[in-house]
Amino acid sequence: MTTSTVPYGNLTGPSRLRRLATAPIAGPLAALVLACAFFSLMTDQFLSGGNFSLIIQQVMVVGALAVGQTLIILTAGIDLSCGAVMAFGSIMIAKMAAEGTVPPLVAVALGLAVCAGFGLLNGLLVKLIPLPPFIVTLGMLNVAFALTHIYSNEQTVSDLPRALTFLGETFPLGDTDVTYGSLLALGLFGLFAYLLSSTSWGRHVYALGNSPEAARLNGIRTGRLTIGLYAIAGLVYGVAALLLISRTGVGDPQAGQTDNLDSITAVVLGGTSLFGGRGSVLGSLIGALIVGVFRNGLQLMGVASIYQTLITGVLVILAVTVDQISRKRIR
Amino acid sequence: MSTATTATPVIQARGLVKRYGHVTAIDGADFDLLPGEVLAVIGDNGAGKSSLIKALTGAVTPDEGEIRLNGEVIRFNGPQDARAHGIETVYQDLAVAASMDIASNMFLGRELLRPGPLGSVLRMVDKKRMREEAAAHMADLKIGLRSLTQPVETLSGGQRQAVAVARAVAWARSVVVMDEPTAALGVKESGQVLDLIRRVRDKGLPVILISHNMPHVFEIADRIHVHRMGRREALIKPSDYSMSEVVAIMTGALTVDGDGGGTVVADEAAAKAAGVRPN
Ligand SMILES: Nc1ncnc2c1ncn2[C@@H]1O[C@H](COP(=O)(O)OP(=O)(O)O)[C@@H](O)[C@H]1O
Ligand SMILES: [Mg+2]
Numbered sequence: 001m002t003t004s005t006v007p008y009g010n011l012t013g014p015s016r017l018r019r020l021a022t023a024p025i026a027g028p029l030a031a032l033v034l035a036c037a038f039f040s041l042m043t044d045q046f047l048s049g050g051n052f053s054l055i056i057q058q059v060m061v062v063g064a065l066a067v068g069q070t071l072i073i074l075t076a077g078i079d080l081s082c083g084a085v086m087a088f089g090s091i092m093i094a095k096m097a098a099e100g101t102v103p104p105l106v107a108v109a110l111g112l113a114v115c116a117g118f119g120l121l122n123g124l125l126v127k128l129i130p131l132p133p134f135i136v137t138l139g140m141l142n143v144a145f146a147l148t149h150i151y152s153n154e155q156t157v158s159d160l161p162r163a164l165t166f167l168g169e170t171f172p173l174g175d176t177d178v179t180y181g182s183l184l185a186l187g188l189f190g191l192f193a194y195l196l197s198s199t200s201w202g203r204h205v206y207a208l209g210n211s212p213e214a215a216r217l218n219g220i221r222t223g224r225l226t227i228g229l230y231a232i233a234g235l236v237y238g239v240a241a242l243l244l245i246s247r248t249g250v251g252d253p254q255a256g257q258t259d260n261l262d263s264i265t266a267v268v269l270g271g272t273s274l275f276g277g278r279g280s281v282l283g284s285l286i287g288a289l290i291v292g293v294f295r296n297g298l299q300l301m302g303v304a305s306i307y308q309t310l311i312t313g314v315l316v317i318l319a320v321t322v323d324q325i326s327r328k329r330i331r
Numbered sequence: 332m333s334t335a336t337t338a339t340p341v342i343q344a345r346g347l348v349k350r351y352g353h354v355t356a357i358d359g360a361d362f363d364l365l366p367g368e369v370l371a372v373i374g375d376n377g378a379g380k381s382s383l384i385k386a387l388t389g390a391v392t393p394d395e396g397e398i399r400l401n402g403e404v405i406r407f408n409g410p411q412d413a414r415a416h417g418i419e420t421v422y423q424d425l426a427v428a429a430s431m432d433i434a435s436n437m438f439l440g441r442e443l444l445r446p447g448p449l450g451s452v453l454r455m456v457d458k459k460r461m462r463e464e465a466a467a468h469m470a471d472l473k474i475g476l477r478s479l480t481q482p483v484e485t486l487s488g489g490q491r492q493a494v495a496v497a498r499a500v501a502w503a504r505s506v507v508v509m510d511e512p513t514a515a516l517g518v519k520e521s522g523q524v525l526d527l528i529r530r531v532r533d534k535g536l537p538v539i540l541i542s543h544n545m546p547h548v549f550e551i552a553d554r555i556h557v558h559r560m561g562r563r564e565a566l567i568k569p570s571d572y573s574m575s576e577v578v579a580i581m582t583g584a585l586t587v588d589g590d591g592g593g594t595v596v597a598d599e600a601a602a603k604a605a606g607v608r609p610n
Contacts, residue, residue, distance in 0.1 A: 199454040200442035203431070207439055210428040217390055217426040218440035219411030278430045 024271045028286040039297030046300055049176030059292035060185035064240035065263035066284040067192050068233035073267050074209045075229060076276025077133035082237050083259030084144035089115040089241035091148050094157040094251025097164055104163035112238035119234020123227035148253050157251030167246030181246045188239060192281045209276030266291055268319045339402045341366055341506055341537050347386055347396035356382035358561030364539060369532050371548040372541045373581055374558030380541045381423055384510050388420045389413035417504025423511050425495040429484035434465040436483055437498045468501040472527055489520030500531050507531050508539040513547060525551055545574045557581050
């Protein structure tokens with residue numbers, strides 16, 4: 001041993017508490033807790049199981065979209081088509097199931113497959129041509145939007161079979177009623193949190209977002225990985241479509257028109273960097289909850305909804321500023 | 332090149348060509364690496380050194396030419412192919428994932444999975460074992476770092492270089508390639524990288540070292556491959572030439588004569604300016 005060798009006394013790095021305090025989701029989490037504390041003080045109705053259950057129901061559709069959006073943003077991409085793809089999926093599933101063309105579960109499977117197909121097409125265009133994700137998904141947004149209106153004839157689809165509305169039903173948890181859909185959405189977050197943090201696939205996603213060339217030189221098949229990510233994101237939008245149907249109880253061709261921006265808002269508020277390679281779906285869950293808590297709290301306080309939009313906008317700009325500054329500090 | 336005939340080269344290339352549009356980055360280059368040697372590859376900026384190295388390590392596919400590994404003709408379909416054959420590369424820009432920690436970077440693209448169904452079914456990576464093995468490799472190479480859970484972007488240039496070198500050395504089974512590993516480093520850190528190269532050679536692995544730094548090259552190389560305008564200009568022993576002669580060969584002022592013992596003046600004015608004359 002020479003004197004230049006430094007012993008490895010500290011293999012695990014900083015303590016658990018320190019790591020939590022410096023974790024990328026610490027900021028968003030603190031913001032969420034502060035917002036909850038603030039609204040609890042301002043209104044009596046805020047702090048109740050029933051109200052939290054409501055918030056989760058309100059954010060679960062955008063939250064599910066944010067899971068897929070996180071995957072794309074982690075690669076330094078962006079997906080503007082997510083809400084429109086979800087809307088098409090929901091109309092397709094609702095209409096096929098309501099008209100009885102196919103059994104409800106087959107309609108669900110077909111809907112999920114079509115949403116994944118939209119994602120796959122996005123991925124192929126982004127990777128093989130190649131084209132900027134912003135443009136590809138902007139085009140796909142319009143395609144899916146138009147197809148939704150053509151396919152639905154501008155008609156809302158009602159009288160859905162119970163298989164499609166089941167996710168909107170509740171079960172009691174303590175003194176609160178929780179929907180099965182909320183559980184599904186949380187399960188989606190859990191699944192992708194696991195995949196991203198604990199599998200080699202997840203590590204490859206982060207490496208790709210850091211530097212596609214470095215990932216390639218390390219033997220990661222970046223083309224396949226990217227295309228797969230877009231397809232998986234599409235599939236996740238299909239799950240969001242199921243949640244959407246269960247929440248509204250109908251197939252609505254007008255649904256989801258601002259959800260693409262709302263999902264980006266949630267992802268950015270959750271601390272995921274638009275430059276790729278850093279962030280988490282857990283952060284996006286927190287981001288979605290921040291939006292939901294603000295909307296809900298301000299509403300309970302009697303603030304007009306246009307101010308809710310205003311405040312969300314300010315929050316997003318703040319979050320992106322923090323991202324940019326922290327990136328500069330690293331260089 | 333009398334020594335080249337005694338042993339089968341570990342890597343040998345003949346007539347490599349790589350074009351990028353109108354730019355011919357590799358223009359009929361030959362290459363030979365013998366077992367156990369440190370081969371320095373030198374040449375001006377833009378001579379095509381990095382392109383040559385990328386062709387030899389599967390990072391780009393040459394348009395023409397033939398590569399042999401231990402005498403067998405081989406075609407790499409991507410860097411993972413070369414890695415599967417035990418060729419490890421420290422690329423000029425390091426190819427690390429900045430936001431990921433040191434241990435994750437050491438195992439990037441070949442993560443260890445947990446034993447049992449956690450690994451085989453749930454595909455769960457074994458973070459603890461990767462950290463331990465990364466620490467063992469670092470200790471083996473006498474590289475001191477405070478914590479292996481630090482993101483690479485928080486490290487100094489020299490530490491990042493050390494991580495990239497350690498990764499290559501840890502995985503290499505037949506060759507280690509380093510593209511300008513000391514270019515961004517201070518004197519002390521450069522010295523540490525040169526020490527590392529010696530330790531790799533002492534393990535019996537041949538090393539290809541691309542460098543601009545003549546003192547480093549003369550300190551460590553067994554042979555020098557001089558690259559000029561996309562091809563090999565000369566393959567020489569440092570003991571046969573002075574540093575200024577080698578620089579003159581690199582810039583085209585001198586050319587090596589037929590049997591590799593001496594030089595001939597190719598460009599009278601340039602040779603004079605460089606202060607080199609044969610004999
Ligand atoms: N990916 C690329 N696309 C276009 N031109 C390239 C590319 N890589 C290298 N070149 C060109 O090939 C030539 C050789 O470059 P390089 O191999 O990096 O030389 P060196 O490493 O000796 O400085 C340069 O003219 C460079 O501009
Ligand atoms: Mg170079």
